[in-house]
Structures are given as structure tokens and as C-alpha cells.
Amino acid sequence: MRGTTYKIFKYTLSDLLRSRWILGYALLFAAVSGGILYLGDQPTQAVVSVLNLVILVVPLVSLVLGLMYHYANRDFALLVLTQPVHRASVFRGQYLGLSLALALAYLVGAGVPFLLYAIGNPVDWAQVGLVLLAGTLVSLVFTALALYIGVAHDERVRALGLAIGIWFSLTMIYDSLLLLFIILAEAYPIDPWVIGLSMVNPVDLARVMVLLKLDTAALMGYTGAVFNKFLGSNLGLLLALLALLLWILVPAWRAQRVFSRRDF
């Protein structure tokens, strides 16, 4: 039974790397970000545009493809679970394989156009690297969420609806409420609250992480002490990374618990 996690991880990855969906995702991402790079004028604008894809597309695709994989593979998972293996190991292997496949597809889709673009054009690798890192982490977060939703719901339509609801809430509704809060609570010292609230949402986290490198100048324009301490130093980057890590570990751990105790 030793090494089950690794074996399942290997199988999942080798299955998914041949998947047309994953391949299509990588190609489509490459096409769109390549188009932005070559048709746009400025590599910094391109980084911002790719960041927008990371914020909108990567969570949605990770959720949907994650759920699709989960349901398509449910029957094989059943066969695997009748072998002498621990459920937790099977889950961990599946999560690692699935999230790595999605992260790789993203990295190829977003990274290769930048590499090609770098031939003959100036590229700020610190910015690009941060966008790639942010997208990878977002892939891992939303794959964990997808599996959490998947293991808790047998009906795939319901699960898909829930996933899309979560996606919309995190990308749009949450920020709207945050903006409303900022406007309404203007008179109060809300800086720490605003920072804290932007650390709660993984999509915001990824965005703020890139922001710290991309728009340092603009962010420094506002002289609130808490803001500057957080945004103007590596502390913000470190905290954002840690919070994203929590966003990966907590849903993955919850999903593993459900997976280990549920009936198949």
C-alpha cells in the first residue's frame, strides 16, 4: 500500500496530459494570451490582460474541468478503491495529478507566448513570473474547490451550478461588496479591514500579489501607513502567498475528509 499516492498521481497525470480538454485549454489560453501580446502594444498592458484571464478564466476552467474529471472518473475511482489502498492516498494522488495537469496547462498556455514574445521584445520577467505563479496557485485552489464540491455532490448538474455560483461570487460579488464597504465606511480607519478582507478571497489574493509588482508606483501614491507597510514591502507578498496556500490546503483537506468517509 506504500506509495499509493504517488501511483495514483502518476496515473491521473498521465491520463489527463492526453486529455483533449486539457490540451484545448492550454492551446486556447496560448492563443488568447499570444493574441494579446502580439496585437497589443505594450508588454505591461499584456501582463495586465493575462492577469485578467488568470482572474476570470483560470478559476472557471479549473472548477469546470475539475468537476468534469471527477464525474467522468468516478467509476474508475470505484474500481481503484476496491483494491487494497487507503482512500486518503487515492484522494491525494487524484488531487495532485488533477491540479498539476491544470496548472501545467495554464503554465504552458500563458508561459509559452511570453517566451516566444521575449525573442526580440523586452519582457519584465519578475512581472511575468509573478503572473505565472499567481495563475498556478489559483489553479491549485480551484481544483481543490472543484474536488470538494464533487465529492460532496452526486448530481453533477447541481455541482456545476454550485461551482459557477462560487466562481461568480468570488470574482464579482465579493469585490462589489468590498467596494461598497469602502465607500460606506469612508469616515472610519478601515485600512486594516480592507487589507484583511482582500486576503480572504483567493481571486483577490492572486490579483493583489501581482499588483504588488505591477503597480507598485500607483499603490505608493496613497500614503496610508497600513497600506504602505503591507503593499510597499515583501510582507504583503509573503502574506498573500501564505493565505493562498491556506486556500489550497483547507479545501483539499476538507475534500479528503469527505472522500474518506463517504459511501460510493
Add this chain to the structure above:
Amino acid sequence: MVEVEALTKRYGTLEVLKGVNARFEPGRVTAVVGPNASGKTTLMKSILGLVVPDGGRIRVGGEEALGNPAVRARIGYMPQDPRFPENVTVGEVIRWIQELRGERGKGLDALLDLFALRPALNQPTRVLSGGTRQKLSALLAFLFDPPVLILDEPTAGLDPLASSRFKDLVAAARDGGKTIIMTSHVMSELEELADRVLFLLEGSVIFFGAVEELRARTGEARLERAVARLMEGA
């Protein structure tokens, strides 16, 4: 040998197993029969560890099965509707299961020939027909020569030749002293293979005994009619 003692399971308010007791003997084929939603699949999945029962005990080969994945090394299983990762080949699936079990299994070549699976070895599983998937599933169940076999609708989708070969295989396994638990909607098939019948109705055991005993009790010569009679009586 598989022993089930006072097994209970409820899904929400629905009691699926109401204290099931059963002893599946080696060298016997036990047919688990009953109407739809009578608890057949839940019983088998409990033995396999796929369903976590609310109460009772399960022993496989004398060893506690609940929370003990190691006992599954002694069980071979054919699910009702086998599916495999769609982008990998038949050969890879076989190798994966071998790796997971940590053993090569016996007579892989013979089984490949028996089910005529050799030409499919390099095909991705998504192009396989239902029957071929069933054959692959059978191969995986028998490959490791396990003392216990749990077969859920094993012949569904099999062509007549494969079906008859499969039945020969089951008969040989029974004669080799294996404990076999199976379900089927094809009563003639059960009649051909089964030594004993476990009749489940709404989660309770209505009848558990030899086929002859069932015939004697119901006065019907044919198993199908005997079972039908049991259902009517309940």
C-alpha cells in the same frame, strides 16, 4: 469465506440494510437476489469497503474488513458498469492495477486469450464497447486469483462466446474453493452457476439457503419461478 453479522445501513431516513446476517462459504456460488432497491448492491459494496455501514461486522477470511483496506487484496470485483480513464490504453489499466496491488497476478496471458483482449491492449479505453469493458473488468477481477469474488451483473453486455467462457471460469473458481458472491438479472445464469441463494427484500434477508431448499420450499422447479413466488409471498 465472508461473514456478515447484523449489518445495518441507512441513507438518511431510508433503512437499506436492516440487520443482515450471512455467511458466504468457500467453494460455493451465492446468488444475491431481490427486487430493485432491496439492498443487494449496498451489501456487496459494504463487503468491498465502498459503503461504510452504520453497524454490524464484516469478516473476510476471518479478518475484520471494516476500516482495513488490506483485506481487499483477497477480493476480486466486477462492478456493474465498469469505466476506465478514457485517455489510457487497456494495457496501461492492467499495469496500473497490477502496480496498485503490488503483484503481477497469475495467468495474464491465458486470461487475455480467453477474453480475446490482446488486440485491444493498445487501444484507449474510450473506444471500447460495453462488452469489451466488461471483459477487461473480468480479467482484472480474476487476475490476482483472489479467494473471494464479488460479481455485480457480470455477464451484462458479453457476447455468447465470452459469456459462456466466463461462466466456465466462474465454475472453475468455485471448484477451486473460492467464495463467490454474484448478482444477475438473468435467472438462467444464476440457475446454472448458483449453489445458494440470498434473497433480500427491503433490507432484510427473506431466504438464505441452498438452491434445492428454495425449490423445495416454493415447489417450483425453476429458479426464476421460485424467486417470483418468494416475492409474491413477501
Add this chain to the structure above:
Amino acid sequence: MFLRRWFFLIWLLVVPVWARTITVCSTCEVRTLRAAFQAAQDGDTIVVDGGHYAEGHLVLKKSVTLVGKNLPVIDGEGKVEILTVKANGVTIRGFEFRGAGVNFVEDQAAVKFVDAERCLVEKNRFIDNFFAIYLQRSRHCRIIDNYIVSNAENELYSGNGIHLWNSYDVDIEGNYVAHHRDGIYLEFVRDSRIVNNVSENQVRYGLHFMFSEKNVFRHNVFRHSGAGVAVMYSKHTLMVDNRFEYNWGGASYGLLLKDIDDSDIRRNVFFRNTVGIYADGSNRTSVYANDFVQNGYALRIFANSMGMIFMYNNFLGNTFDVTTNSTESYNSYLKNYWDKYQGYDLNKDGIGDVPYRPVSLFAMMAENYPQALVLLHSPLVQLMNQAERVFPVFTPKAIEDDQPMMFQILWSKSKPSPSDTAP
């Protein structure tokens, strides 16, 4: 008249014969600068060959040329002003001055010229001085190729690298100035030129004008300072071909304009400053053919600035192109290239057919609610800006480029002629 010319010629011939050279070194007859200054006469050259001279405060009242060989060090030991020059035509070349002392009553400098003409300070090193080069009521001077570095950490305990007060016709050229309060400071200065200098890491400003007029600064680099350049209460300043970069922090600017008139800002590059140009009460100033690249705010123009013209500038990758504190504006924006412009050009004349409003909705929002900056680049903000672009309601109509360019303006290749400036 005839006689005077002949007299001048004879003077030219005779003076060099009279001029002597005094050599100062540790083994020479003259071993101190003070002794050399006493012995020297107008027109003499004092050559100092190596050595370390800590002679307290020196005063030079003769028109001599001071030449350092093997980099002699003149040390104020952190206490005094090192050298005060009260004579015309003095040249100082090839020395290292260090340790002019901090003083809160008097601006102590490494080299201070008082009421001097035709001075030349060339190829010296100024290390850890309070003020380095100081001109007071002086004119026709040249400050060339000096290396000026101090250790300023705050405004209170630091002085300026090159400080001009009440002077005119001064050339400041090819100097490197770092870690002072202001790199170069000009107060009541006119008709001077600041060319090819690098000024960086100043506590306050790279270059600072106060109450000055008719000055030019050209081809300089100003970076990593509170503001690259601050022009205050001045007029007729020409700012051409400079690079303002990496001036960022809480209150940092590439170019800070405060109450200035009739100036010209051309062909400069503003790269990664918190604010590219900050204009508060600036009038009749043209901002012409500059590049604003990756600044937080390319332009922050207050409504008390009037008659400014922004034309043929490139705005590339700035977080915010223009912000302001009012919906009113008395400045014009024309024929700039805005990389965020999404309009079209049906008649293919290179000019977009729809006007561009460079103040985005979110920029206005962030002006009022600065914490909203954490939502920068979020899909919500993108959506808001996009909606505002399609149906403009909130963004000021007064700030609009009616003829936005479709392509980046390559002014470095085709320099615009002055006649283009008047729209």
C-alpha cells in the same frame, strides 16, 4: 579705444611671464595650502601633489588656479566650511574635498564662492560634505564633471550637492550627484544651464528650482529621489530630453510643478514614477512629445493649473493616465497616444474618430476612496471602466483628447518643429 586694445594685448603677453607655479606636497618647500595661498599672487597656479590637508577653514582671495595631482584630499573633518573663495577667475580641478561640517546656522560647504565671477570647478570629488559646491551672488561660472556623494539620511541633517543662490549664467554639466538633500538647488538663479548630469538617491529632490527664471535643463537623469525635479515659483524654464525614473514612494514625483509659468517640457521620458508630472498652479506650460511609461499616475493635474497644453505625448502602461481634483479643467489635451484608447479610425488618418477621456472612472473613485486601490485590475473595476467608456456619465467632459493618435508617436526619430506647438 585704440590705446586700450594695445594695452590689453601687451597685458596678455606679459602676464604669463609673471605668473608663477607654486607646488605643495609633504616634502615640498610649501607644505600647506594656507601657506601657498599667502605666497600666491593673482594669476598664479598652485599645484598640490597628493597628501591630506586638514587646515580648518581656508579663505582664498586671489585669482589663482588650484590643480590637484594624485588626488590630494582636503578635509574639513566634519566641522568647518573647507574653502571659501572670494575672488574672480578661480579654477579648482582634481581635488577630493571631504567632511564639510553640518551646521544649522550657516550653510557650510566644501567649496563656496562668494561674489565671484568666472569660476570653474572641474573634475573634483566631493565626499560626505554638508553642502558640496555653493555659489553665492556669483556669475559666469562652470561646474563640470564633478563626482559629488554624501551620506544624507534626512532633510534636517543634510545639505545640497550643488547650491546656487542669487547667481546667473552658470553651467552645470556632466556631474554625478547622490545622497544629498537636493542634488542641485537653484534659488534666485537665471540664465543657467544644467546639462548631462546624473542626480539620484537624493533625500528630497534631484533638481530644485526656487524663484528662478530662464533656465534650461537638458539631457539629465533624475532617479530614486523624493522628486526627480521640483520647479517652484519659477518661470520660463525649459525642460528637454531628460529622463525621470524610479522616483517612487509615498509622496514622490518625476516632475513636481508648483506655481510656475510659461515653461516648456519636451521629449522627456518619465519611467516608473509614482507620479510622472504633478502640476499645482502651473500656467501656460506646454507638455510636448514626452513618453510616460509605467508610472502610477502619468499626470496629476490640479484644476488650479490653466492653459497647459498636452500634445504628442505617449502614455504607455501607466496605471492611471490622468487624475485631477475637479471636473473642471482649463487645459487642453490633443493628439496624444493613449495605449488604453479603444477607438477606431475609419478614415485612416492616424487619428481616432472618437474622443478619449483619459480620466477613468476608477481613477476618480480612487481619488475619493484611496482604499479602493486594492481593487485595481479586478474584473469589477474593468467592467465599471468599460461601462463608463461606452456611456460616459461620471468622468469629466472637460478632460478629453478630441484627436487621440492611433499609433505611438516616435518623436525620438522625427523631432517635432516648434511651429507644431501652437494648436
